Amino acid sequence: MKNFRIEAAILAIGLLLLGVFIEKGFSTFAERDRSVSVKGLAEMEVPANKVTWPLVYKSLGNDLGALYDEIKRSNQTIIQFLKEKGLDEKEISVNAPEIIDLKAERYGNTQAENYRYNVTTVITVTSEKVDLVRGLISEQGELLKRGIAITSGEYRYNVQYEYTDLNKIKPQMIEEATKNAREAAKKFAKDSDSELGKIRHANQGQFSINDRDANTPYIKKVRVVTTVDYSLNN
Template sequence: MKNFRVEAIILSIGLLLLGVFIERGFSEFAGRDRSVNVKGLAEMEVPADKVTWPLVYKSLGNDLNALYEEIKRSNRTITEFLKEKGLTDKEISINAPVIVDMKAERYGNNQDSPYRYNVTTVITVTSNKVDLVRGLITEQGELLKRGIAITTGDYQYNIQYEYTGLNTIKPQMIEEATKNARQAAEKFAKDSESTLGKIRHANQGQFSISDRDPNTPHIKKVRVVTTIDYSLED
């Protein structure tokens, strides 16, 4: 009988300890599963460091040989204008002219046109001298004095501004986005009466580059959103 009582006491103590350990284990497991997911935003405005400027002009005529000579003179005049203003041969490229035979156009209203051929020529400037090129764009009317009318408004030949220095500012922006994400996580932890723990998982996110607004395409807005999981502790 005495041995039975001892065994019962030992068994009871064992079951009590087992319950304590199980409860503690569940608490620790639940604690490990507590986390907060936050996002951090970083934005920066930067000037474009590359510009592509297509200069487009039209030529009309009936004699292809005469048009060819006219286009050669016009290309030479435009190139000289650009080089006088500070651009180099490497920044100027002359595209092959596009010739439309208006008499052969079946679905156009060109049968009454006094000219048979409509030639489109494009000279493209690609340069890192963004400010210089922007100034030239405002001065292109000067070409009228030299007998060349640059056409505008064709969506195929829009001026394009780019920013190519993303790798230079990436570390700074990621640091700022991470800092902003941590501030949000700390606020959440404080409101939930918890302590912010270590980073469990982090996603840098995609960088995006867009125009600041439609009127200033030469100023770019760089944006990144990071997503971070922090553990929460009591």
């Protein structure tokens, strides 16, 4: 009868070594898969560098020809006012007037209307001279002395402030957000008795630009949240 002691011993040693390698492999895989995902926030307040200011006035009348002449004079008066205050002609645009025939209105009370035509005219200022325009907005009552009443309150014609130099501050904000993310990751690693490793994956996140608050729309809050995955080492 053949003796299988040597073969059995070899098989036992092979199984033992296989078990050691498998255990070591699982351990290495687990170590490699240990990571932490953190978010880093960066915020910055910046002044708006572009403003769009619609100046709106209305005209009433029964004769379109006379209304045309009146609107032309009023436009010239407003443009002259804006130029006197420091704006350039290229920063001023005159929109086509919006005419409503009150007698043609289906639900209008035509018997009570004293005028047939209601004309809305908009002159739009688009400028990077934000501080200058803000001052002019508070001085627009001066146009009353020149016979023009600027209307306000229509949601379509609100003053809009923008910040257009995002690319100038992006690197600084991303650096700050990444730094804040790393600080959070280091704290996590310390609490878990680990050492922080290299970045495995990073997502810059979306930048958002909003008004700081309802009372100061000319000051913008820029915000970005980055997501960073770090490996963890024993």
